Structures are given as C-alpha cells and as structure tokens.
Amino acid sequence: MTACHRASSFLLPTVFDAVGDLVGLLDALPVERVIVVGNDWGATIAWQMALMRPTSLQASLPSACR
Numbered sequence: 749m750t751a752c753h754r755a756s757s758f759l760l761p762t763v764f765d766a767v768g769d770l771v772g773l774l775d776a777l778p779v780e781r782v783i784v785v786g787n788d789w790g791a792t793i794a795w796q797m798a799l800m801r802p803t804s805l806q807a808s809l810p811s812a813c814r
Contacts, residue, residue, distance in 0.1 A: 765801055766793045774804055781806040788812060
C-alpha cells in the first residue's frame with residue numbers, strides 16, 4: 749500500500765492514496781462490486797470511496813462511533 753511505501757519519506761499518505769490503493773486492489777481481484785466498511789479514519793475512506801468510485805460499491809458503511 750502507498751502508506752507503507754511512504755513511511756520513510758516526508759510525504760504522508762492521504763485519504764486519496766488509501767482510496768487509490770483500494771481501487772487498485774479491486775481492479776486486480778475478480779469482483780465487480782464490494783461492500784466497504786470503515787470505522788473512525790476508515791469511515792473517511794469509505795465515504796471517499798463512495799464519492800470517487802460509486803460503480804465499484806454495493807454499499808458503503810462508514811461509522812465514526814467510539
């Protein structure tokens with residue numbers, strides 16, 4: 749994932765990097781649509797995934813509960 753590759757540099761990964769990694773993973777897998785579940789910071793990724801690639805999702809379930 750992008751976050752792992754950038755850990756030693758001064759550039760911190762963004763939510764867009766995480767979504768890009770998920771899109772790349774989905775493109776490599778034999779699936780058409782997925783359900784994304786995210787909690788806390790993962791909720792932001794779930795929301796952004798729904799905004800950027802809605803055709804790849806069956807559902808997006810973000811949760812920011814603690």
